[in-house]
Amino acid sequence: xxxxxxxxxxxxxxxxxxxxxxxxxxxxxxxxxxxxxxxxxxxxxxxxxxxxxxxxxxxxxxxxxxxxxxxxxxxxxxxxxxxxxxxxxxxxxxxxxxxxxxxxxxxxxxxxxxxxxxxxxxxxxxxxxxxxxxxxxxxxxxxxxxxxxxxxxxxxxxxxxxxxxxxxxxxxxxxxxxxxxxxxxxxxxxxxxxxxxxxxxxxxxxxxxxxxxxxxxxxxxxxxxxxxxxxxxxxxxxxxxxxxxxxxxxxxxxxxxxxxxxxxxxxxxxxxxxxxxxxxxxxxxxxxxxxxxxxxxx
Ligand SMILES: Nc1ncnc2c1ncn2[C@@H]1O[C@H](COP(=O)(O)OP(=O)(O)OP(=O)(O)O)[C@@H](O)[C@H]1O
Ligand SMILES: [Mg+2]
Numbered sequence: 001x002x003x004x005x006x007x008x009x010x011x012x013x014x015x016x017x018x019x020x021x022x023x024x025x026x027x028x029x030x031x032x033x034x035x036x037x038x039x040x041x042x043x044x045x046x047x048x049x050x051x052x053x054x055x056x057x058x059x060x061x062x063x064x065x066x067x068x069x070x071x072x073x074x075x076x077x078x079x080x081x082x083x084x085x086x087x088x089x090x091x092x093x094x095x096x097x098x099x100x101x102x103x104x105x106x107x108x109x110x111x112x113x114x115x116x117x118x119x120x121x122x123x124x125x126x127x128x129x130x131x132x133x134x135x136x137x138x139x140x141x142x143x144x145x146x147x148x149x150x151x152x153x154x155x156x157x158x159x160x161x162x163x164x165x166x167x168x169x170x171x172x173x174x175x176x177x178x179x180x181x182x183x184x185x186x187x188x189x190x191x192x193x194x195x196x197x198x199x200x201x202x203x204x205x206x207x208x209x210x211x212x213x214x215x216x217x218x219x220x221x222x223x224x225x226x227x228x229x230x231x232x233x234x235x236x237x238x239x240x241x242x243x244x245x246x247x248x249x250x251x252x253x254x255x256x257x258x259x260x261x262x263x264x265x266x267x268x269x270x271x272x273x274x275x276x277x278x279x280x281x282x283x284x285x286x287x288x289x290x291x292x293x294x295x296x297x298x
Contacts, residue, residue, distance in 0.1 A: 002128060003061045005031055011060070020049070020056030021206050029193040030057060039151050039172035041136075041187060044195035046177055047239025053195075054132035054173035061171065064125070067132045068118040070139045076146060080156060082115045109160040119147075123154055123166035131170040136186075137179045144186050151189050198240065200227055206240055211247035221258045222247055226270060228284050238270035246270050260288045 005011045011034070012027035022030070030053070033040040042050045058065035068079055088108040095104050107113075116124060122131040136144070150156060154166035174190065176182060198206065204223045208214070214222075222243065230237040238246075246269045255262050263285055271280050 002063060005034055005061075007031065014060035015053075015056050018056045018059035019209065020052060021202065021209060022053070023195075023198065023202065026053065026193060026195070029191050033173075033191055034061065034171050036191075037169050037171075039174055039190045040193055041174045041176065041182070041190040042193045042195055043176045043178055045197070045237070045239060047241035048195045048197060049240055050175040050195055051132065051134055054130055054134075054175070057171060057173065058130035058132075061130060063171070064127065064129045065132060066118050066122040066125070066129045066170070067134060070133065070135045070137075070143075072138055072140070074139050074143055077117070079117050079119050079143070080146070081117055081120045081158065083109075083160075084113050084115050088113050111161070114158075114161075119150055120156060120164070122170045122172075123150070123156065123168070124164065125170075126167055128168040129170045131172045133172065133174045135177060136174045137176040137182065141183060144183050148185055148189065151186075197230060197237070200224070203227075203240060203243060207243055207247045210244045211251055214247050214251050215256065218250055218255060218258060219247065222250065225258060225263065225284060225288070228287070229270060229280055232279055232283055234271070234276045234279065235273045236271075236276065242270040258288065260285055263288050 003014065005014065008028040008031040011031040012022055012024075015022045015027065015030070029040055032038065034057075042053060044050055054067075055065060057063075091108050091113070092104055114120075118131070119133075122129050133147070136147075151172065154169055156164045158164060197203070200223050203226070204219055207219050207223060211219070226238050226243050226246070246266065249266055249269050250258070250262070253262075253266070255266075264281065267280060267285070268277065271277050
């Protein structure tokens with residue numbers, strides 16, 4: 001049974017039950033998106049839960065997730081629909097001789113000769129879905145323009161068939177890593193959600209959710225250290241995804257504390273650039289040595 005949220009609090013509780021801990025604005029914007037029928041554009045650094053939000057919304061709203069992964073050069077044929085040329089050809093070949101071209105043409109340009117791609121699947125679905133358009137910033141502006149018709153009117157124009165209106169309205173989540181500025185026209189049609197690295201207690205809760213067996217002390221220390229690392233001027237600061245990976249790695253290694261040695265051995269789970277590793281080893285590793293053992297690191 002599809003779920004209809006009655007308030008932002010409802011959405012917050014629902015997302016939590018679906019394994020996603022939302023911040024206040026995440027719950028509010030998701031609630032508005034689900035009730036106003038507006039798409040949400042989620043932006044923010046890598047690994048802060050943009051994609052997962054769409055997945056969690058689908059679980060909470062009890063809707064199917066239809067995902068369009070964007071990449072450079074993505075076109076309508078892969079995103080929207082394509083004519084099934086092979087089937088059309090077969091249809092023409094099996095046609096009895098003597099049938100007029102008009103009859104065949106009418107037939108081969110009908111819906112049964114279409115190959116649905118994710119955007120079309122999403123609006124043609126008899127049950128409402130959650131449509132995730134992931135990493136929209138990887139496509140070009142022409143693709144964005146094509147999306148506009150879909151996002152504002154929930155319809156698709158097919159030259160040979162005419163207009164196809166949405167059977168059901170999807171909840172649409174677009175994500176972007178900000179690798180290029182999106183057009184104003186697109187932004188105007190969307191609600192906007194900026195996801196950033198979470199506050200320490202929020203991150204602690206997320207880490208505990210994903211690695212429940214990790215001890216409270218190690219989890220708290222992990223979040224503290226990750227925040228210290230983020231405060232440095234790094235090429236790529238660690239994301240929530242990396243905090244979770246680190247928690248799992250520490251658990252696997254049976255670490256009962258994060259001292260200088262443990263940190264040195266495992267820091268490549270959260271820091272992944274050569275230059276960043278040096279900076280972090282110097283600035284955070286040394287600090288841990290002092291703090292934990294009361295003596296300078298070797
Ligand atoms: N609020 C949250 N509650 C629970 N888990 C979260 C939350 N935020 C992030 N995560 C977890 O962090 C990991 C990374 O999330 P996700 O893949 O959604 O990041 P992203 O922002 O889409 O990253 P990218 O830009 O690299 O695609 C996932 O395992 C996800 O479950
Ligand atoms: Mg993602």
